[in-house]
Amino acid sequence: MERFEIAVIPGDGIGNEVMPEALRVLEAAGSRYGVEFAFREFDWSCERYKRTGRMMPEDGIEQLRGHDAILLGAVGYPGVPDHVSLWGLLIPIRREFDQYVNLRPVRLLPGLTPPVRDVSPGDIDFWVVRENSEGEYSMLGGRQGEGTPGEMVMQASVFTRRGTDRILRYAFEFARRNRRSLVTSATKSNGIYHSMPYWDERFRAIAEEYPDLSAEQEHIDILTAKFVLRPRHFDVVVGSNLFGDILSDLGPGVTGTIGVAPSANIDPERRHPSMFEPVHGSAPDIAGRGVANPVGQIWSAAMMLDHLGAPEAGAGVLAAVESVLASTAAPLTPDLGGTARTGDLGGAIAAAVADG
Ligand code: NAI
Numbered sequence: 001m002e003r004f005e006i007a008v009i010p011g012d013g014i015g016n017e018v019m020p021e022a023l024r025v026l027e028a029a030g031s032r033y034g035v036e037f038a039f040r041e042f043d044w045s046c047e048r049y050k051r052t053g054r055m056m057p058e059d060g061i062e063q064l065r066g067h068d069a070i071l072l073g074a075v076g077y078p079g080v081p082d083h084v085s086l087w088g089l090l091i092p093i094r095r096e097f098d099q100y101v102n103l104r105p106v107r108l109l110p111g112l113t114p115p116v117r118d119v120s121p122g123d124i125d126f127w128v129v130r131e132n133s134e135g136e137y138s139m140l141g142g143r144q145g146e147g148t149p150g151e152m153v154m155q156a157s158v159f160t161r162r163g164t165d166r167i168l169r170y171a172f173e174f175a176r177r178n179r180r181s182l183v184t185s186a187t188k189s190n191g192i193y194h195s196m197p198y199w200d201e202r203f204r205a206i207a208e209e210y211p212d213l214s215a216e217q218e219h220i221d222i223l224t225a226k227f228v229l230r231p232r233h234f235d236v237v238v239g240s241n242l243f244g245d246i247l248s249d250l251g252p253g254v255t256g257t258i259g260v261a262p263s264a265n266i267d268p269e270r271r272h273p274s275m276f277e278p279v280h281g282s283a284p285d286i287a288g289r290g291v292a293n294p295v296g297q298i299w300s301a302a303m304m305l306d307h308l309g310a311p312e313a314g315a316g317v318l319a320a321v322e323s324v325l326a327s328t329a330a331p332l333t334p335d336l337g338g339t340a341r342t343g344d345l346g347g348a349i350a351a352a353v354a355d356g
């Protein structure tokens with residue numbers, strides 16, 4: 001039997017409520033599909049920061065290194081500035097392990113009530129491929145003249161040839177592998193003078209390597225409108241760190257809730273563990289009430305199974321999610337219009353996996 005060592009970081013807020021549901025579903029998938037897991041839990045979080053001054057211990061990256069994958073809930077909580085929690089845990093993991101692809105499916109699942117008209121499951125089904133290692137999320141820059149009328153800040157974006165080419169190429173390879181025909185690039189080369197024209201130039205160059213696929217580019221402003229007006233149009237959308245981040249909340253928003261959206265932070269070369277986490281954050285507004293939707297975390301676990309080389313188990317989990325949400329007696333959480341609790345929905349999915 002295959003055995004995987006998984007680092008589990010529930011994090012903050014609802015991360016602690018949705019993680020147990022994902023672990024319960026993974027256990028069910030393990031028994032059903034013959035996969036074994038050793039879960040090792042880490043309490044790295046804002047709470048830990050308040051206690052110790054660090055989100056994770058100094059050797060945190062080393063502690064994670066030996067695992068087959070990392071399953072993360074969410075980090076960030078009122079009382080700790082968001083840039084501290086993000087740069088103290090999530091971003092170091094993404095960068096130290098060179099998880100340069102952030103892959104996020106956008107799919108209208110059954111049982112969701114999308115805020116846009118005339119779409120049904122099957123109509124919205126595309127992928128956002130987000131650059132995850134450089135771009136606009138950088139520590140380069142500074143502040144001077146603090147507190148004076150001349151106060152100024154500068155923040156630099158970084159687009160390397162290596163970083164740009166590898167994410168664009170991944171998007172085309174991913175499209176080909178998944179039999180998708182269209183790759184859309186998010187740009188803003190009309191307003192941003194250096195980096196985005198460069199991004200466009202590399203996109204055209206890489207697109208030439210894939211004559212079997214269609215390529216198009218859209219400025220980020222009109223692209224956001226098209227996500228709402230023509231969500232059926234897209235197959236694979238590739239964007240920089242910032243644009244990909246925005247698009248991958250907007251996409252699930254168009255399907256009705258971000259509570260179901262998963263993401264994978266991948267090192268495609270498999271030199272390091274990859275990390276799987278829901279798109280949503282710690283949701284302090286509902287944390288502690290037991291009403292968070294666990295599907296984003298569970299679907300992230302399904303993506304982890306795919307990555308680990310257990311695609312049958314991954315597909316089984318996703319099929320269970322879809323069948324539970326489609327059933328008339330589905331225990332829906334409040335974000336889906338129901339009154340069920342986190343554990344009701346998670347339990348129903350785990351049971352469906354076991355029966356699958
Ligand atoms: P958020 O995703 O936590 O919440 C946005 C809205 O969506 C809230 O109204 C929340 O109740 C709702 N929501 C989110 N997940 C849900 C779920 N599973 N079920 C039902 N409703 C759900 O984003 P927000 O409010 O901007 O950030 C809160 C904290 O989370 C901040 O500290 C932020 O930095 C952090 N954050 C962390 C992320 C991560 O760990 N990857 C990603 C985004 C935000």
Ligand code: MG
Pocket residue numbers: 245246249279
């Ligand atoms: Mg985000």
